[in-house]
């Protein structure tokens with residue numbers, strides 16, 4: 133997998149993120165540097181409170197580092213105003229969350245079209261792209277169903293299609309398999325892996341070594357710092373040992 137990596141998509145350089153002040157100050161990130169290339173999936177593991185979600189949020193411009201920089205596809209997210217950051221986010225970055233966040237009143241297809249229509253894509257073109265993304269995630273048979281008619285696994289396929297729709301270069305996933313049984317979880321990982329192999333870069337938070345094993349490498353966070361990094365082939369054993377010790 134690592135042999136065919138493309139250009140660097142995500143660069144995080146010495147990122148610090150502090151929440152609160154004085155006695156309430158929390159150092160969520162303490163100097164994290166990380167690069168993810170096209171065609172590469174990086175898993176992030178670590179105990180509860182170690183800064184995993186904060187790292188994902190700053191990678192996607194949902195949060196900004198207190199110091200340090202974040203560059204996505206050559207765009208420095210810190211050097212632009214909020215409106216431009218939101219635009220860059222929509223153009224380049226797809227998010228997959230554990231709790232799907234689908235709009236209940238919209239069908240699967242409409243949920244996937246929505247981000248494109250926000251960006252001014254005409255409805256018939258958004259529909260074509262939405263159907264392509266739903267095909268990619270194996271959800272073509274449920275395009276006209278509403279979220280409450282779908283299983284958890286099906287809802288996550290729709291949520292991933294929404295994250296992948298259009299030309300996204302960076303896929304950020306926060307426990308994308310968290311609410312699923314292991315069969316559905318493996319299916320979701322196949323979909324994500326295929327998109328990464330197709331040329332996107334991916335950063336995925338997981339507590340589960342089985343899913344981290346789908347990544348090209350895993351970084352371990354502890355107290356806001358990267359403490360360890362391992363390649364996928366380094367050994368499933370070390371991942372399992374790490375997960376057993378660090379899951380939170």
Ligand SMILES: Nc1ncnc2c1ncn2[C@@H]1O[C@H](COP(=O)(O)OP(=O)(O)OP(=O)(O)O)[C@@H](O)[C@H]1O
Pocket residue numbers: 151152158159160178179180181182183184185186187380
């Ligand atoms: N908005 C905030 N205000 C204050 N503290 C925060 C905020 N967001 C995160 N934190 C703190 O920053 C630290 C890192 O949080 P973060 O959610 O990134 O960890 P995590 O590794 O994702 O945890 P979990 O596995 O439980 O989701 C924690 O101590 C958390 O309480």
